[in-house]
Each structure stands twice: as C-alpha cells, then as structure tokens.
Amino acid sequence: MSLGEPQTDDTEALQPGQALAESVSAVMHSRRTILPKRLAAPGPDAAQLHQILGAAASAPDHGQVRPWRFILVPNDARAALARAFGDALLERDPLALPEQVVQAQEKAYRSPCLMLVVVNTDCGDPGIDLAERHISTGCAVQNMLLLATALGYGSALTSGKALKSNGLRRLFGLGEGEHGLCFISLGTVQSRKLSPRLRPVPADYVSTLALNP
Ligand SMILES: Cc1cc2nc3c(=O)[nH]c(=O)nc-3n(C[C@H](O)[C@H](O)[C@H](O)COP(=O)(O)O)c2cc1C
Numbered sequence: 001m002s003l004g005e006p007q008t009d010d011t012e013a014l015q016p017g018q019a020l021a022e023s024v025s026a027v028m029h030s031r032r033t034i035l036p037k038r039l040a041a042p043g044p045d046a047a048q049l050h051q052i053l054g055a056a057a058s059a060p061d062h063g064q065v066r067p068w069r070f071i072l073v074p075n076d077a078r079a080a081l082a083r084a085f086g087d088a089l090l091e092r093d094p095l096a097l098p099e100q101v102v103q104a105q106e107k108a109y110r111s112p113c114l115m116l117v118v119v120n121t122d123c124g125d126p127g128i129d130l131a132e133r134h135i136s137t138g139c140a141v142q143n144m145l146l147l148a149t150a151l152g153y154g155s156a157l158t159s160g161k162a163l164k165s166n167g168l169r170r171l172f173g174l175g176e177g178e179h180g181l182c183f184i185s186l187g188t189v190q191s192r193k194l195s196p197r198l199r200p201v202p203a204d205y206v207s208t209l210a211l212n213p
Pocket of ligand 1: 031032033034157158159160181182197
C-alpha cells in the first residue's frame with residue numbers, strides 16, 4: 001500500500017458549529033441521483049476532479065488497507081467500454097436483439113466524467129473482512145458525491161450485470177481480488193425529472209438498546 005501526504009487534523013480551522021453543520025447538511029440533502037443521460041458537459045475540470053477524488057481519502061478505512069480504487073474512463077476509451085457492455089449483454093443473452101445491444105452500448109457514452117469504483121477483497125490485513133471493505137468504499141464514494149454536489153455537479157451511481165462480465169474485468173485490468181462495484185457519473189445537470197424523494201426519518205431506523213431488568 002502506498003500512503004501519500006499526511007493529512008493534518010484541521011478541525012480547528014473548520015470553526016465547527018451550527019453554521020457549518022447546516023452547510024454540510026444542505027449539501028447532503030441536496031444530493032439526488034441525476035441519471036447519466038441527464039448529465040452533460042462540462043464535467044469537473046482537472047483541479048475539481050482532483051479535489052473530488054481526494055475526498056475519497058477521508059473515508060474511514062479500518063487497518064488502512066485502502067480497499068478501493070477508481071478507474072477513470074476518458075472519451076477515447078468509451079468505444080471500448082461500449083463494446084464491453086454490448087458483449088456482456090450477448091454473453092448473458094445470446095438472443096438479445098441488435099437494438100438492445102445498441103442500447104447497452106450507448107450507456108458508455110453518457111456523462112462527461114465517468115469512472116469505475118473497484119473494491120479489493122484481498123489487499124492488506126486479511127482480518128479486515130469484506131463488509132468492512134464495502135463500507136469503506138461506500139464512505140469514499142459518498143464523500144466524492146457530496147463534494148461534487150457542493151461544486152454544483154450532478155452525479156449518479158450505476159451498476160448492472162455487465163460489471164461481472166469477463167470482458168469488462170479484462171478491459172479494466174481487474175485483479176483476482178478486485179470487483180467493479182458501480183460506475184460514478186458526474187456532469188452538469190441538463191434537466192431534472194425528480195419526484196419528491198421521501199426520506200426515512202431517524203424514528204424509522206433508530207432504536208435504543210434496552211437492557212432487561
Ligand atoms: C451501489 C449503487 C448502485 C446503483 N446503481 C444504480 C443503477 O444501476 N441505476 C439507477 O438508476 N440507480 C442506481 N443507484 C442509485 C439509486 O437508485 C438511488 O440512489 C436511489 O434511487 C435513491 O435516489 P437518490 O440517490 O436521489 O437519493 C445505485 C445506487 C448505489 C448505492
């Protein structure tokens with residue numbers, strides 16, 4: 001594992017308090033999935049992308065195994081990804097219609113900034129189990145989505161059966177212990193067709209441990 005610059009604890013510089021909490025909360029609550037077909041150029045510029053990718057590094061990471069990495073898909077690799085999507089569909093369903101194959105391929109061209117999220121089930125301390133690795137990956141991804149939201153970009157996660165296909169694994173050079181979890185798409189929101197999203201409230205998902213007398 002390689003470790004880069006040490007991160008300083010700059011909580012003091014943050015001026016913690018209600019105002020900061022409200023800003024963070026506003027970013028969290030304004031994040032909505034914007035489907036990749038509604039994300040257009042411009043995507044984040046190089047400095048913004050660096051900042052967004054850097055947000056992943058703040059994720060909790062038990063044992064510092066850094067079980068995640070991200071593989072950017074530049075424009076000149078989209079055709080290869082399209083082929084992998086089409087081939088994956090035909091691998092699953094040899095009777096897929098040509099228009100279904102085209103539909104699968106088209107997904108490779110959506111959104112100006114596209115990357116694959118990869119989790120590693122084997123790296124580092126074997127005592128850090130898969131669930132912990134997935135949680136760390138989810139935290140890293142959410143950090144990135146929130147920073148992208150704060151910068152004004154729309155975002156989406158997309159998954160699908162193609163992620164498990166041999167062709168896609170080969171294309172992205174995934175190692176034995178590596179798995180493609182989902183794609184992250186980032187871009188400028190073209191249109192929003194958002195129905196109000198009912199969010200659960202803490203009473204729906206919180207209980208208090210009650211000890212028997
Ligand atoms: C790992 C992961 C994969 C996802 N894959 C898809 C997907 O393939 N297609 C899709 O429409 N949404 C996908 N989503 C997004 C969820 O559908 C979305 O977060 C959910 O509907 C809630 O909407 P919100 O993000 O606006 O709160 C994925 C979410 C996660 C966490």
